[in-house]
Amino acid sequence: MATKRETSRPKTATTFKKTTPVSATAPVKIALLGFGTVGSSLARVIAVSKLPGVELTHIYNRNVERKRVSDAAKCVPASVVWTENFNDIVNSRAEIVVELMGGLDPAEGWLKKCFAAGKSVVTANKQLIAYRGVALSRLAAKHGVQLVHGAAVAGGVPVIPGILQGLGGDQITRISGIVNGTCNYILSHMETGAEYAAVLADAQGLGYAEASPSADVDGFDARAKLCILSRIALHAELDPDAVATQTISTVEAVDFAYAKELGCTIRQVSRAQLDAKSKLVHARVAPMLVPLTSPIAWSHGTQNMVVTSGRFGGDVVFSGHGAGGEPTAVAVVSDILAVAQKSVAVELPVRRREVTGEFMAPHYLRFVVNDKPGIVSGIAGALAKVGANIDSLLQRPGYPKHSLPFVITTEACLTSTIEKAVAAMAKMDCMLERPLCLQILTVDDKAE
């Protein structure tokens, strides 16, 4: 079903002026798949910006009539064709299709049809790019079209174009950062003493978290983004399912109090590191203790932050609004301009790499126990058995003896080593819940 209204040409298409002799041609026609938060922001940005040579011609959405009469649609030029039939898009004269539906299916199949029809695709679909990005890029190249996905990681923060065009000359060995705004909103608000459940409910009320928050809080969203960043920065293609994740839902208010005593805060950190010798990529998405002196600790609310570490250029920090309609629309429009101007990104060889969750790092262990003699000795014994050294023991006053939270930090040891000790400690009678084990991010930490 295609609903055509009027045919007046959108104002945005006539304001393009090139200052240099790049051929001034007819505006590039854009079709949009998905008119949700980002899609409607995109339409608004295109409408109010003086965008050189870009014309929105089609919008696809399920139940399109509901979208077409929404307030968000008011900025859409009357000339735009609204449809709930994907074939209208494939058969249209649109040269660039913007895919904002998310998910693997039907997005993957539809993108392939777009390529076959000679259309370039701009997408913000992190799952699709993480799982199928390399194959889809090859297919796009085969058809002589582009697949661009600057919006798939960190929304309005130009991490992907910045790395592709500005850090290709470095050898990036490590990336770490905060790429899930929902988790960052929750954890940075827990800093002030609030409990996880309360902050999650707030975030859901504000639209920052889904009703079913697992993709965010359990790390699957961040994992997809980390795999895309690994491909771009480390030139390492990873299997997203092989990347270790740890939920933030077991972090409690008390952990922020202890973290503060250690000069740290807690963030969902996504990190990947290419080992020069083994060629393994050490990767993990997990809540971690982050020193307050690290740029990663500076992100608050829904902000994103990515730090790349290069052999020649050292650390480079990118930060800003990683989510939300308009910041993401900025990334999408920037990609549209690139495709419209035939500005093809620099491309370096990517290799398939095996992935491990192992890191050599100090760890934070938080226990909640029914206090009685011998507990510390039992824990110390479990740590000694795996060869992990205790660095500090912290016990804040004011908690009841029958449900006492306290903390032990260890010197650097392997993830698998500390997990073995945690499994043993979890079986101790006194433990009221499974000990929480968090990696402590250090500035010069090394993967092992």
Added chain:
Amino acid sequence: MATKRETSRPKTATTFKKTTPVSATAPVKIALLGFGTVGSSLARVIAVSKLPGVELTHIYNRNVERKRVSDAAKCVPASVVWTENFNDIVNSRAEIVVELMGGLDPAEGWLKKCFAAGKSVVTANKQLIAYRGVALSRLAAKHGVQLVHGAAVAGGVPVIPGILQGLGGDQITRISGIVNGTCNYILSHMETGAEYAAVLADAQGLGYAEASPSADVDGFDARAKLCILSRIALHAELDPDAVATQTISTVEAVDFAYAKELGCTIRQVSRAQLDAKSKLVHARVAPMLVPLTSPIAWSHGTQNMVVTSGRFGGDVVFSGHGAGGEPTAVAVVSDILAVAQKSVAVELPVRRREVTGEFMAPHYLRFVVNDKPGIVSGIAGALAKVGANIDSLLQRPGYPKHSLPFVITTEACLTSTIEKAVAAMAKMDCMLERPLCLQILTVDDKAE
């Protein structure tokens, strides 16, 4: 004079593997103008990296024999032709010329000759790009070649490619940041109580500051970079000579003590802001009080930091190593890869804009007086006369009455207004030196 040694092909040229069907051709030949810190780092990065399809073939330098036998030259392949005759470069088969000489002359004329000879140019020359960038880009386009200058601002921090490829979809209204590593080294070291002269001497000893430091400390280096950023981010072409600058050399240790009491530190800030109505660009390079909560306060040592503020995407922060051989070489090599792969940057229309140094901002005034009754009343009178309101008065204990530093901060007022008051106050008998007047950066400040 051309000194050719051996003709063995450099190893770096044979490791290129494309994963997608981009045409695999012979390596792109690179000629280098200038074998100083960045030039030798560039040769090293090319040599040790597995750089796809890049071959260094020529190096030009004055007194080239001295360079050729230096330690830094050890990483240069034996096949490279060393010369002190620029014509050898023009007449070579190099397709990309990397200009690292700096300054307007002879660089400008030489670039034109390169373009005419069909050679693209990658340059880190901020003065040349600030003063002649638009005209040179047009000339390059006319000859069908590229002029790329990602290394001209913020060295290894991909601010220019990040903005060009990732923020073209936004309407950036403001840029602010730290783009001179020398000043940042000096000011961030003065935070700990050291005096300007001592830190400058240190910086000179370490090679961070020139023997004649004016270009850095008086703001001329940063001004050129600010003009380039204005062109890229605000699409506003400015006359660099029209941008107001203020030296950091009048900032003293006591100012950091007072700044700290105000929750601030002091940095050389470069800022430019496009007024939507007047279309004037408000621009200034000056030491400013920066709140410790601002990302601009986070830069230490020679780090650079640029914050862009966009209508849709909000604030985006880029930071990292803005100077030094290897970080700058990363930017140069990234640009070389872009030219070699014919990856042409997105281009948006740029307009010539008038520039003003006016900002509406609170100000910090530091006086050194021979203390006697009536001083504060005299100062307050001078401020009242121009209509500036006092916000706070700070006087730290422990200073001698005959040379007493104290501070007044004002509420937001125009730069020209406060400067009028300062000129009047400077004439007061009690003043031992001209009052220091610094803008206080606020998060939501507006240009007027």
